[in-house]
Amino acid sequence: MTVPAASFGRKHKVTVIGSGNWGTTVTKLVAENTRDHPDVFERDVQMWVYEENVTIPKDSPHYDAAIGDQPQKLTSIINKYHENVKYLPNIALPPNVIANPSLPDAVKDSTILIFNFPHEFIGNICKQMKGHVLPYARGISCIKGVTVTEDNEIELLCEYIGDTLGIYCGALSGANIAIEIANEEWCETTIAYNTPPCDLRGGANGNSAPSNGADHDHKDARGLVSKTKLTPVPADYPPLDHDEFQKLFGRPYFTVSMVSDVVGVSLGGALKNIVAIACGFVEGNGWNNTAKTAVMRRGMLEIIAFGREFFPETIQEKTFWEESAGWGDMIVSCTSARNWRYSKMAVERGVTVQEIERTELNGQKLQGISTTREVCGFLRARGVESKYPLFFAVDGILDGKVKVEDIPKLFRK
Amino acid sequence: MTVPAASFGRKHKVTVIGSGNWGTTVTKLVAENTRDHPDVFERDVQMWVYEENVTIPKDSPHYDAAIGDQPQKLTSIINKYHENVKYLPNIALPPNVIANPSLPDAVKDSTILIFNFPHEFIGNICKQMKGHVLPYARGISCIKGVTVTEDNEIELLCEYIGDTLGIYCGALSGANIAIEIANEEWCETTIAYNTPPCDLRGGANGNSAPSNGADHDHKDARGLVSKTKLTPVPADYPPLDHDEFQKLFGRPYFTVSMVSDVVGVSLGGALKNIVAIACGFVEGNGWNNTAKTAVMRRGMLEIIAFGREFFPETIQEKTFWEESAGWGDMIVSCTSARNWRYSKMAVERGVTVQEIERTELNGQKLQGISTTREVCGFLRARGVESKYPLFFAVDGILDGKVKVEDIPKLFRK
Numbered sequence: 001m002t003v004p005a006a007s008f009g010r011k012h013k014v015t016v017i018g019s020g021n022w023g024t025t026v027t028k029l030v031a032e033n034t035r036d037h038p039d040v041f042e043r044d045v046q047m048w049v050y051e052e053n054v055t056i057p058k059d060s061p062h063y064d065a066a067i068g069d070q071p072q073k074l075t076s077i078i079n080k081y082h083e084n085v086k087y088l089p090n091i092a093l094p095p096n097v098i099a100n101p102s103l104p105d106a107v108k109d110s111t112i113l114i115f116n117f118p119h120e121f122i123g124n125i126c127k128q129m130k131g132h133v134l135p136y137a138r139g140i141s142c143i144k145g146v147t148v149t150e151d152n153e154i155e156l157l158c159e160y161i162g163d164t165l166g167i168y169c170g171a172l173s174g175a176n177i178a179i180e181i182a183n184e185e186w187c188e189t190t191i192a193y194n195t196p197p198c199d200l201r202g203g204a205n206g207n208s209a210p211s212n213g214a215d216h217d218h219k220d221a222r223g224l225v226s227k228t229k230l231t232p233v234p235a236d237y238p239p240l241d242h243d244e245f246q247k248l249f250g251r252p253y254f255t256v257s258m259v260s261d262v263v264g265v266s267l268g269g270a271l272k273n274i275v276a277i278a279c280g281f282v283e284g285n286g287w288n289n290t291a292k293t294a295v296m297r298r299g300m301l302e303i304i305a306f307g308r309e310f311f312p313e314t315i316q317e318k319t320f321w322e323e324s325a326g327w328g329d330m331i332v333s334c335t336s337a338r339n340w341r342y343s344k345m346a347v348e349r350g351v352t353v354q355e356i357e358r359t360e361l362n363g364q365k366l367q368g369i370s371t372t373r374e375v376c377g378f379l380r381a382r383g384v385e386s387k388y389p390l391f392f393a394v395d396g397i398l399d400g401k402v403k404v405e406d407i408p409k410l411f412r413k
Numbered sequence: 414m415t416v417p418a419a420s421f422g423r424k425h426k427v428t429v430i431g432s433g434n435w436g437t438t439v440t441k442l443v444a445e446n447t448r449d450h451p452d453v454f455e456r457d458v459q460m461w462v463y464e465e466n467v468t469i470p471k472d473s474p475h476y477d478a479a480i481g482d483q484p485q486k487l488t489s490i491i492n493k494y495h496e497n498v499k500y501l502p503n504i505a506l507p508p509n510v511i512a513n514p515s516l517p518d519a520v521k522d523s524t525i526l527i528f529n530f531p532h533e534f535i536g537n538i539c540k541q542m543k544g545h546v547l548p549y550a551r552g553i554s555c556i557k558g559v560t561v562t563e564d565n566e567i568e569l570l571c572e573y574i575g576d577t578l579g580i581y582c583g584a585l586s587g588a589n590i591a592i593e594i595a596n597e598e599w600c601e602t603t604i605a606y607n608t609p610p611c612d613l614r615g616g617a618n619g620n621s622a623p624s625n626g627a628d629h630d631h632k633d634a635r636g637l638v639s640k641t642k643l644t645p646v647p648a649d650y651p652p653l654d655h656d657e658f659q660k661l662f663g664r665p666y667f668t669v670s671m672v673s674d675v676v677g678v679s680l681g682g683a684l685k686n687i688v689a690i691a692c693g694f695v696e697g698n699g700w701n702n703t704a705k706t707a708v709m710r711r712g713m714l715e716i717i718a719f720g721r722e723f724f725p726e727t728i729q730e731k732t733f734w735e736e737s738a739g740w741g742d743m744i745v746s747c748t749s750a751r752n753w754r755y756s757k758m759a760v761e762r763g764v765t766v767q768e769i770e771r772t773e774l775n776g777q778k779l780q781g782i783s784t785t786r787e788v789c790g791f792l793r794a795r796g797v798e799s800k801y802p803l804f805f806a807v808d809g810i811l812d813g814k815v816k817v818e819d820i821p822k823l824f825r826k
Binding site (some may be wrong): 287288301406 | 588589590598599600601668700701702703704706707709710711714730733734735736737740741744745748749757821824
């Protein structure tokens, strides 16, 4: 039984690191919840914005003749008009969203850090945050992906964040499309948060632990004792467990399922992009929906096999089967998301996906391509290519060594 | 290790009962396989055709000026032109497909019976077959659905067939669209066949049993001893186990996965139609793909809950998660099949699905409607409505008692 929040002297301060389309969307819903749960959270939500100058177009309701075409700082625009005119236009943000161009200042004194920016910036941003984060802060990573370290080990992004900053970090992933959620169209998601033992207060997970400020061990994604020693959330804060994250992220239009399986949620969110590219290839090549579905199914089996092989102690298969972060995300990613759409376009136009990236995505990258490269490199180094025929088919097609026509053949008896 | 077929005096004779779009498609691929495996199967495949008179249109390559508009028997047309001009036009059938208007004659001496006709005819057709079927015949039902008996028990169609004819019957189900398979576009399916102990000859499943012609017990879908005593397949026939059904159904364009879980395959094939109707409603109502995916996921959880509750001894959840008959079929049914398409159309046009059946399906029925009615009636009688919110939402919408808008609300926290 959780102690009523009213009895706590302090409240959790929330910072969202990132302000793109998805980052701003998550900031919006989180700020709606800090407003609705004043007993647990401070009202204002800090949103770190990579500062840039933006010119408000004449046809915008925020166009100011006095300013005209003069570029203004994005943070000032957001704080003045409560709208991210560049990355989430025409969506009103709650006034308690505070855009902040200074990363150290934005994360100062925050107990809850939400990471939501493109994968490729993670190293640089974590480096800038180091030393400015509360030792007992806790994180949720909305960034989908896994990284392969220099010593060629697979690492979950939320683990990388946690280890770099010396905190614990969970992960959010699901069948989500930012703009739909920003428009408050209903969908659901999964949040994986394996509450550190030192933070348990006879709460949700039953067991209780002291909160004496000493460093505490916790298990990493492989079930081993983590190299990061955690500082417990001080007792004068409300506890941070599944109930509190449910309060922070759940909205009537955004149903949240809380689990403890950070491995399943992270792998599902990352590896499904490889499958989405395969589905785009197959569909672009004129194969029908039943063939695409077969590829999705085979892809899911390879994702689970990957989890079984490299996270045998902690893998929970039901996350893939039952959660939005599993089959749900797989379906949406293979029927209406970027990696699928642009790989399909590539085959239809008879060009490479890399070419489509250059011509259609002005600088942006398809997550699925780098994930395929990293994951296949990791698997190749271990000599287990034969267990992952679909992953390597995508890798081979990206290299021009495998034909799209060959994908279904992989599965023929 | 299976004994080489060469050493057997007799071969399996195959009859397909049904000659619609799906029935003719399955007959085509099965006949290709009996031709390719002469050691196990008799070459000719009998296809029972519900006889009718058909007029071949002038623009058909089979139009014969001498006959003109005179109606001809469908069986004669199929046997003469090797094409089912009415139900599978423009698809060449192998010449070893023999259309037969007499049900007793078509099933005479056949050891393998493939059931493939609309659900509603099953009682009548089985009654006509009774007494004409070999006691050691074995069946595969391609008919998706479950029935609720007079005493309000749930019954798998393959069980109903088996018990009515006094034989063992398995089930075929998957993410399949007949016309695509007829066109030899690649997809995959699942066949559930729980080989009766009396048919095992130290084969695939390891154990062996005598084949002395005596009646033998076997387990039903609930894991209880079946009321049907089986006559073993005589020893001078090749065995009938997973390998042989793989040979009979697997094609380069049709990948077959053999399992023993008749419950999972049957429930998946039947109950997914309820979910497909729900998805059509949600999508027709303007909800997006992520919401539809959430409904699919919730629907799958209700299907599994149903299996857990009513087939606790035999349910194998991985069939739903891993097989084409599970998630694969669910995805295709909710994105490109009849129940989904017409329920979506109903909401878009603001009319009932029953109305769409009348105006768009000239006499044909949407399987999902009767399945919803039967299954919800069955559940209501047991007072477990609250465990199946999605199933009952569909039932309520069909009754006009629930609004489509309310579906996503069911799942909001």
